[in-house]
Amino acid sequence: MEIDEFTNIDKIEMTVPSVKTRQRIDIYISSFLKNVSRNKIQQLISEGFITVNSDSVKSNYTVSPGDKILIDLPRPKKNEVLPEKIEIDFIYQDEYLAVINKQAGLVVHPTYSALDGTLVNALMYHFGEELSSVNGELRPGIVHRLDKDTTGLMVVAKNDLVHTPLSEQFADKSATREYIGICIGRLKPVSGRIETLLQRWQKDRRIIVVSKFEGKRAVTNYETIEEFRKFSIVKFSLETGRTHQIRAHMKYIGNPLFGDKTYGGDNLKLINLPKNQSARLNSMLELLGRQALHARRLEFFHPILKKRMVFECDIPDDMKKIIGLIRQYEY
Numbered sequence: 001m002e003i004d005e006f007t008n009i010d011k012i013e014m015t016v017p018s019v020k021t022r023q024r025i026d027i028y029i030s031s032f033l034k035n036v037s038r039n040k041i042q043q044l045i046s047e048g049f050i051t052v053n054s055d056s057v058k059s060n061y062t063v064s065p066g067d068k069i070l071i072d073l074p075r076p077k078k079n080e081v082l083p084e085k086i087e088i089d090f091i092y093q094d095e096y097l098a099v100i101n102k103q104a105g106l107v108v109h110p111t112y113s114a115l116d117g118t119l120v121n122a123l124m125y126h127f128g129e130e131l132s133s134v135n136g137e138l139r140p141g142i143v144h145r146l147d148k149d150t151t152g153l154m155v156v157a158k159n160d161l162v163h164t165p166l167s168e169q170f171a172d173k174s175a176t177r178e179y180i181g182i183c184i185g186r187l188k189p190v191s192g193r194i195e196t197l198l199q200r201w202q203k204d205r206r207i208i209v210v211s212k213f214e215g216k217r218a219v220t221n222y223e224t225i226e227e228f229r230k231f232s233i234v235k236f237s238l239e240t241g242r243t244h245q246i247r248a249h250m251k252y253i254g255n256p257l258f259g260d261k262t263y264g265g266d267n268l269k270l271i272n273l274p275k276n277q278s279a280r281l282n283s284m285l286e287l288l289g290r291q292a293l294h295a296r297r298l299e300f301f302h303p304i305l306k307k308r309m310v311f312e313c314d315i316p317d318d319m320k321k322i323i324g325l326i327r328q329y330e331y
Helices: 025-030 038-046 119-127 160-172 245-252 275-288 317-328
Strands: 006-015 050-052 068-076 089-093 097-102 151-157 176-184 191-201 204-211 216-227 231-238 293-302 307-312
Touching: 025 038, 025 050, 025 068, 038 050, 038 068, 089 307, 097 119, 097 293, 151 160, 160 293, 176 245, 176 317, 191 245, 204 245, 216 245, 231 245, 275 317
Parallel strands: 151 293
Antiparallel strands: 006 068, 050 068, 089 097, 097 151, 176 231, 176 293, 191 204, 191 216, 216 231, 293 307
């Protein structure tokens, strides 16, 4: 990473308070910096962008109370977002907008830890400058988001004329989305409404947790559509659109999405099967390699055509295979 790759430097200063446990500096910093991976932090440390008490350190340095940490966080140049030939599954498009079925593993827009290989890079390849600019040069056309490993339907704005009206629909929930997920265990009750406050976890701000006292209101409606001994296929509809909302709520009620390593969906103890079947479950986790969540249905009002648009797409093959194995082994 060369300094001339960046147009500016964000300076971040922090002082380490009293800590009860010893902690590496890369782990300590990663708990505060959203969208900056631990690998990126280690790279910044090795290249001198992070100092402690004005001295260079290594990633395994253990922070102490009173340490003054200075982070020079390089900000990418605006023109760093370049077109890339990445396949996109287009469900619908006209001169104003496009609806896509996002694949797993695709980050929606560039971040400090993912400057390329994103949906934005792909959209720039397919549409060039034919994308809205409302969200700035790093997020052209992006009206709403899905997590990196969540698949399914998204609408993209090709110009500013439709972007704002579409965004308003997602804000006031007149645009609706329906998700399908594979959850561990049986949900009790089989359908219901979860309403909590959600906030970022203080120990790792990339993780969302339920809070009793502060945070943003989050409401998830769910309905079990197929039930097995150890798993459930669940339909979700959201009254709010918070980061990781479904994933955090499912962990909260004890039924995390299968494969969701961040929220306990890889905890085989929750499935409570004999040890001789753990290898089979591990192979299922490897086959999936992500949280089992898919945005199946999308509905919104077309600002130009003046009509309600409804789109649906089936769950992807990896989730179909997992459901097939659940049926096969009578889980």
